[in-house]
Amino acid sequence: xxxxxxxxxxxxxxxxxxxxxxxxxxxxxxxxxxxxxxxxxxxxxxxxxxxxxxxxxxxxxxxxxxxxxxxxxxxxxxxxxxxxxxxxxxxxxxxxxxxxxxxxxxxxxxxxxxxxxxxxxxxxxxxxxxxxxxxxxxxxxxxxxxxxxxxxxxxxxxxxxxxxxxxxxxxxxxxxxxxxxxxxxxxxxxxxxxxxxxxxxxxxxxxxxxxxxxxxxxxxxxxxxxxxxxxxxxxxxxxxxxxxxxxxxxxxxxxxxxxxxxxxxxxxxxxxxxxxxxxxxxxxxxxxxxxxxxxxxxxxxxxxxxxxxxxxxxxxxxxxxxxxxxxxxxxxxxxxxxxxxxxxxxxxxxxxxxxxxxxxxxxxxxxxxxxxxxxxxxxxxxxxxxxxxxxxxxxxxxxxxxxxxxxxxxxxxxxxxxxxxxxxxxxxxxxxxxxxxxxxxxxxxxxxxxxx
RNA sequence: GCCCCCAUCGUCUAGCGGCCCAGGAUGCCAGGUUCUCAGCCUGGAGACAGGGGUUCAAAUCCCCUUGGGGGUACCA
Numbered sequence: 042x043x044x045x046x047x048x049x050x051x052x053x054x055x056x057x058x059x060x061x062x063x064x065x066x067x068x069x070x071x072x073x074x075x076x077x078x079x080x081x082x083x084x085x086x087x088x089x090x091x092x093x094x095x096x097x098x099x100x101x102x103x104x105x106x107x108x109x110x111x112x113x114x115x116x117x118x119x120x121x122x123x124x125x126x127x128x129x130x131x132x133x134x135x136x137x138x139x140x141x142x143x144x145x146x147x148x149x150x151x152x153x154x155x156x157x158x159x160x161x162x163x164x165x166x167x168x169x170x171x172x173x174x175x176x177x178x179x180x181x182x183x184x185x186x187x188x189x190x191x192x193x194x195x196x197x198x199x200x201x202x203x204x205x206x207x208x209x210x211x212x213x214x215x216x217x218x219x220x221x222x223x224x225x226x227x228x229x230x231x232x233x234x235x236x237x238x239x240x241x242x243x244x245x246x247x248x249x250x251x252x253x254x255x256x257x258x259x260x261x262x263x264x265x266x267x268x269x270x271x272x273x274x275x276x277x278x279x280x281x282x283x284x285x286x287x288x289x290x291x292x293x294x295x296x297x298x299x300x301x302x303x304x305x306x307x308x309x310x311x312x313x314x315x316x317x318x319x320x321x322x323x324x325x326x327x328x329x330x331x332x333x334x335x336x337x338x339x340x341x342x343x344x345x346x347x348x349x350x351x352x353x354x355x356x357x358x359x360x361x362x363x364x365x366x367x368x369x370x371x372x373x374x375x376x377x378x379x380x381x382x383x384x385x386x387x388x389x390x391x392x393x394x395x396x397x398x399x400x401x402x403x404x405x406x407x408x409x410x411x412x413x414x415x416x417x418x419x420x421x422x423x424x425x426x427x428x429x430x431x432x433x434x435x436x437x438x439x440x441x442x443x444x445x446x447x448x449x450x451x452x453x454x455x456x457x458x459x460x461x462x463x464x465x466x467x468x469x470x471x472x473x474x475x476x477x478x479x480x481x482x483x484x485x486x487x488x489x490x491x492x493x
Numbered sequence: 494g495c496c497c498c499c500a501u502c503g504u505c506u507a508g509c510g511g512c513c514c515a516g517g518a519u520g521c522c523a524g525g526u527u528c529u530c531a532g533c534c535u536g537g538a539g540a541c542a543g544g545g546g547u548u549c550a551a552a553u554c555c556c557c558u559u560g561g562g563g564g565u566a567c568c569a
Contacts, residue, residue, distance in 0.1 A: 053569045087568090087569080090568090147567060171496075176496090179566090210499085211564075212563090214564040240562075244561070245562085281507080283506095285517080307505080309504050309520090312505065453529090455528085
């Protein structure tokens, strides 16, 4: 069943789609889908200086990545110049607008603001009143023949029969101008819903200095689009119960402007990370493996030599341990290199002890004798070793972990060795034993070469 | 400066006059599981910006103050 609801997302292509814009797009999209209405996309490229094709493409890509599909458009305002001109001249003919030349000699058309009171009922804020005497006659058609935002917006929204204007509340103060325009033309007024803005983590306006602010950056850092959508949906809206993880379908079913907030929200990367982790845990290993492959490839790892089964095992081992694909890459980088990159703190804590080299050599020896290099055999092997020496298991597990992975933190040591394989495990271990003798000064070890 | 919007734990929020000495999530702290971390489980600390009203009763309604955000362009 369709309805007459028609909404739009109308970004200006002067930069990437940022988080705030994405949330506005999402609310429009959810509103349209919930009401079986139409969601259309309109590119407001009326600023010839700042609009770029790259930005337009980035916005379209971001929308697609997020899954925000549109039913009409994208329409480009730059292709509708004659329409705006016609409407503007019509206003001049009616005496509601006039030509004006500024100090720089630029000739533009200005709209005559009538003194009075403009009041409208915002779907989110309720009644909002403005004294239009405080608003000056504003330009509607610039000297370059392009319309200004307020003008093009009204002409298009009326022409495209937009029923609900859902946009950031930074547009509240534009609304009286637009309403005056609607009235001047005799257009039917749409409903207005001004949703709060998204602020940076420090509560100030979201800007580049807050780190990642564009949708593409989140994509490139290995976030899942649904997680971002879910997170964004909960910024300024809630389903009314304690549910935080919602499928797209659930969001559509439950979405309502009545449950949208008036208060601006601060973007919180930490919670986004948690949510992305939740989505990763709820995504199958098969699916993740596919995406991880693509992500690792883009990150410069030669995946052609990596068997699919092996990668799936890696993903399985880290399934509950990583929050983003970038995070996974950071944690598992050592699997893809021969050299061991040491974390200094880990070395200081676990390798700079007397007798460590000997202990690792013993470990090397027994490990080299393990035929089936699987986690069970490895566990039996190492537990036997520590029992024989008479030390706690962690006394060997940690040095071994640092020796092989370079860090004090990793997935289970047996699983890690199994996945790494006997050859590479021994190679890394040997490399550490050698390094211990050479450069980890303050450690007294014999200069004899490590056994192989 | 002027105009507009907003105000519940650090953060995201539930709450729409009594069910709230305020619930959930995240983050943080502690304990458990354990080869480390993560995860998971259990517990804990943590908020109605301040001041006036209205009312038998206010986080919820009104006013003021303060704080934050937005606008004031031939930007959108």
